[in-house]
Amino acid sequence: MTTNTDFRTCPDTGLLFHKPAETLMKLNAVAAVVFLLVGGIMGLGVGLTRWPAVHLLPADLFYLVLTSHGINVLIFWIIFFEVAVLYFCSSTLLRCRLATPRWAWLGFFLMIIGAITNNVSVLQGQSSVMMTSYVPMAAEPGFYLGLILFAVGALIAVFVFFGTLVVAREERTYEGSVPLVTFGAIVAAIIAVFTIASGAIILIPTLLWKLGYIASIDPAMYRIIWWAFGHSSQQINVAAQVAVWYAIATVVFGAKPLSEKVSRGAFLLYILFLQLASAHHILVDPGVSSEWKIFNTSYAMYLAVMASMIHGLTVPGSIEAAQRKRGFDKGLFEWLRKAPWGNPTFSAMFLSLIIFGFLGGISGVVMGVEQINLIIHNTIYVPGHFHATVATGTTLAFMALTYWLVPVLFRREMIFKNVAKWQPYIFGIGMSGVSLFMMGAGTLGVPRRHWDMAMSGAAMPYDFPATAYTLMGLAGMSVVVAVIGGALFCLLIVGSLLFGKKLGNQKYHEPLIAEPITDYEGIGMGKIAIPGTFALAMVFLLSFVLYYFVNWKYLASTWGLS
Amino acid sequence: MSTLSPPPKRIWWNEPIERVELIWIALVLIWGLIMTFMMPYWHVVGKQNLSNEAYRTTPEVYMAKAQAVVDKYTIRTETDRQYPVVKPPVGSDIYLVARLWEWWPIFELEVNKSYRLHLSSMDWQHGFSLQPANINIQVLPGYELVVTVTPNKSGEYSIICNEFCGIGHHTMVGKIYVK
Numbered sequence: 194m195t196t197n198t199d200f201r202t203c204p205d206t207g208l209l210f211h212k213p214a215e216t217l218m219k220l221n222a223v224a225a226v227v228f229l230l231v232g233g234i235m236g237l238g239v240g241l242t243r244w245p246a247v248h249l250l251p252a253d254l255f256y257l258v259l260t261s262h263g264i265n266v267l268i269f270w271i272i273f274f275e276v277a278v279l280y281f282c283s284s285t286l287l288r289c290r291l292a293t294p295r296w297a298w299l300g301f302f303l304m305i306i307g308a309i310t311n312n313v314s315v316l317q318g319q320s321s322v323m324m325t326s327y328v329p330m331a332a333e334p335g336f337y338l339g340l341i342l343f344a345v346g347a348l349i350a351v352f353v354f355f356g357t358l359v360v361a362r363e364e365r366t367y368e369g370s371v372p373l374v375t376f377g378a379i380v381a382a383i384i385a386v387f388t389i390a391s392g393a394i395i396l397i398p399t400l401l402w403k404l405g406y407i408a409s410i411d412p413a414m415y416r417i418i419w420w421a422f423g424h425s426s427q428q429i430n431v432a433a434q435v436a437v438w439y440a441i442a443t444v445v446f447g448a449k450p451l452s453e454k455v456s457r458g459a460f461l462l463y464i465l466f467l468q469l470a471s472a473h474h475i476l477v478d479p480g481v482s483s484e485w486k487i488f489n490t491s492y493a494m495y496l497a498v499m500a501s502m503i504h505g506l507t508v509p510g511s512i513e514a515a516q517r518k519r520g521f522d523k524g525l526f527e528w529l530r531k532a533p534w535g536n537p538t539f540s541a542m543f544l545s546l547i548i549f550g551f552l553g554g555i556s557g558v559v560m561g562v563e564q565i566n567l568i569i570h571n572t573i574y575v576p577g578h579f580h581a582t583v584a585t586g587t588t589l590a591f592m593a594l595t596y597w598l599v600p601v602l603f604r605r606e607m608i609f610k611n612v613a614k615w616q617p618y619i620f621g622i623g624m625s626g627v628s629l630f631m632m633g634a635g636t637l638g639v640p641r642r643h644w645d646m647a648m649s650g651a652a653m654p655y656d657f658p659a660t661a662y663t664l665m666g667l668a669g670m671s672v673v674v675a676v677i678g679g680a681l682f683c684l685l686i687v688g689s690l691l692f693g694k695k696l697g698n699q700k701y702h703e704p705l706i707a708e709p710i711t712d713y714e715g716i717g718m719g720k721i722a723i724p725g726t727f728a729l730a731m732v733f734l735l736s737f738v739l740y741y742f743v744n745w746k747y748l749a750s751t752w753g754l755s
Numbered sequence: 756m757s758t759l760s761p762p763p764k765r766i767w768w769n770e771p772i773e774r775v776e777l778i779w780i781a782l783v784l785i786w787g788l789i790m791t792f793m794m795p796y797w798h799v800v801g802k803q804n805l806s807n808e809a810y811r812t813t814p815e816v817y818m819a820k821a822q823a824v825v826d827k828y829t830i831r832t833e834t835d836r837q838y839p840v841v842k843p844p845v846g847s848d849i850y851l852v853a854r855l856w857e858w859w860p861i862f863e864l865e866v867n868k869s870y871r872l873h874l875s876s877m878d879w880q881h882g883f884s885l886q887p888a889n890i891n892i893q894v895l896p897g898y899e900l901v902v903t904v905t906p907n908k909s910g911e912y913s914i915i916c917n918e919f920c921g922i923g924h925h926t927m928v929g930k931i932y933v934k
Contacts, residue, residue, distance in 0.1 A: 252922055286759055323919050327880045329896065330921070369765040373758040412880055412895045439758040449757030453767040455776045478893045479809035479874070479900035487794045495787035502783045507776065511758075563794050564803055570891040571882045571917040638886040640917035644925045648915070651926040652834045652857070655886050655913030709757050720774060727775050734782060741790070745797075751888045753802040753869070753905030 204698055205705040214284035214291035218277045225273035226686055232265030233679040244669020245662050252644040256321040263324035269308045274591045275433050276350040282378035283357035289366040292356030296349055303346030311339025328410040337400035348389045351382050377436025380460045381429045392422035413480050420471040432463050434590040438508045441542040447707035448515035456507050462500035466493045476566035486563045498558055505550045510726040517716035525725045541593035541617035549586030552628050555737050565744050574635020581628040592682055600701055605693035613685050620678025626671025634664040812899040814877040821850035825860050853881040853894045858914045858929025866909045866933050875899045882918030906933040
């Protein structure tokens with residue numbers, strides 16, 4: 194039986210924490226940060242090797258470190274954190290007990306064991322197959338086994354989340370519909386089930402193949418199913434990250450969505466269309482028809498893109514509306530100028546939104562065009578793109594939330610607040626450099642996952658233009674800045690959890706959640722409530738259109754292909 | 756606590772939508788339709804479309820076909836490794852072999868003439884990346900892709916591998932001359 198002593202009310206936010214859920218949230222969040230640290234250190238190795246003037250690691254170690262970097266940050270950091278977010282959005286926001294904490298513990302341990310098994314396997318050196326582990330190149334069994342165990346653990350966590358929703362509804366802990374942020378988390382969780390199922394469908398046979406029970410795995414089939422896992426996992430991130438954006442708009446500004454219908458409808462589009470976008474990894478593969486590619490990347494993907502573009506308007510739009518309602522109603526951008534840029538929860542979230550949209554979103558759609566993919570596929574443009582979406586978009590959004598969770602969930606005061614104030618900028622600017630310079634080098638043909646662009650030892654090496662070397666050098670320098678930003682985050686958080694002043698049940702000396710704004714009457718210019726955001730959105734759309742057609746022009750200049 | 760708590764009005768789906776949101780949704784929808792139109796449009800008017808012609812094959816069968824072309828049309832060899840330089844007739848079928856860690860053989864093609872280029876791997880996955888033209892195509896073992904290529908500028912082109920294929924990945928570089 195659940196009793197009142199199992200709950201804690203946060204004196205600052207009024208949030209109700211179920212203690213077993215709280216412990217699991219803390220553990221998952223801490224595990225996430227630890228894997229971010231590991232993955233980040235590996236990322237430094239990658240960056241310093243691809244910086245041509247430094248070229249730090251030997252080839253075998255480079256590929257090992259690159260494999261480890263990808264898996265630790267793209268899978269382990271992100272999914273551990275997402276489990277914490279799921280428990281927060283169900284148990285905490287719905288003010289209800291976590292369903293079956295024992296199963297949640299089992300899920301957590303499986304995820305930890307899986308992550309360690311996979312890491313050990315990679316560090317042993319015989320599993321440097323990259324995150325994608327394309328057959329017929331094979332890793333050691335522990336590589337696949339670790340991922341499978343991790344996925345099973347994550348699946349259990351997702352079902353604990355669903356169970357908690359059922360408990361909340363049964364026990365009537367809330368009225369009406371679930372909060373918007375919880376709705377976003379449900380979307381993320383539904384995509385997660387699809388993702389993990391796809392992962393199991395491809396990784397279990399691959400493990401059996403490695404162990405000798407299956408004769409062969411078709412490489413084309415592997416790629417299609419693997420990407421139903423690999424790309425959909427990024428859609429979990431998008432849904433979770435957008436939910437976090439909405440949460441922070443409320444936490445920092447007391448904002449409410451402009452309209453529930455639009456925001457929820459946009460979330461729903463993610464479920465309906467996003468996972469099909471996996472097809473854009475297969476655009477230059479043999480054996481898949483143009484019709485299939487176009488269907489999946491236009492009808493399916495553009496409706497999901499539309500969802501992100503809607504959130505891209507409604508999240509800053511709700512912030513603008515809340516700020517205007519508070520009196521920052523002058524001109525186009527007073528609301529933005531007077532935003533709390535020194536609060537890392539806000540600055541990290543806003544950088545996440547801008548960089549995700551302008552760098553990650555536009556480049557992602559452009560390279561997802563069937564024909565334009567021909568001039569981008571597997572160049573370093575691709576990691577350039579996803580360092581803007583996941584490394585900057587998702588990671589910064591999660592960092593933003595973490596800054597808020599330190600006092601609210603962990604009841605600790607942040608240490609070194611002046612450093613924390615700068616951390617999102619250091620990380621965000623460094624990572625934007627990583628993205629932009631890699632994308633630039635990619636348009637010159639520099640390959641991804643490649644140890645030496647000078648191709649030493651090749652019988653007839655290709656001589657890349659000097660600009661490509663310069664861009665890779667700049668990317669390397671940006672990596673150093675980003676890693677400093679990332680390391681600062683890990684140290685600040687771990688440091689605060691260990692040494693930050695304990696807050697206990699005392700109220701914090703400043704508000705941890707803004708007073709809610711209840712209506713948006715009488716704000717804005719003329720009939721437009723959020724003119725600033727709309728202007729920004731038009732700049733975005735214009736950049737998008739220009740960049741899209743520039744790439745068609747670039748494509749038209751190359752060899753004829755038919 | 757508005758995004759963190761249930762909507763205050765239970766029947767939230769009947770509330771009016773903000774005007775700016777409607778304008779934006781309309782713009783985004785139009786843009787999506789334009790982008791959707793561009794792909795089939797380029798299939799009709801554009802000159803750069805990846806072919807859909809692909810077959811299942813085996814390394815042995817593919818290698819035999821590649822060897823036949825090399826035996827017939829080799830004009831010289833290059834480098835210490837004696838790479839054959841093959842000058843095939845315009846419009847003919849040419850077979851590029853991807854294997855650890857080379858692209859074999861070297862071709863000499865005529866500018867503005869078309870050739871049916873076949874691509875397949877003998878072992879792991881590889882990435883055909885033609886530089887500086889920057890054309891990138893995935894190459895899989897067991898699959899044979901046939902793409903008609905029309906070089907539009909003369910010069911020396913390199914084929915680098917951009918799908919990770921093991922420790923010698925960075926040494927996997929081939930060549931195409933266009934004269």
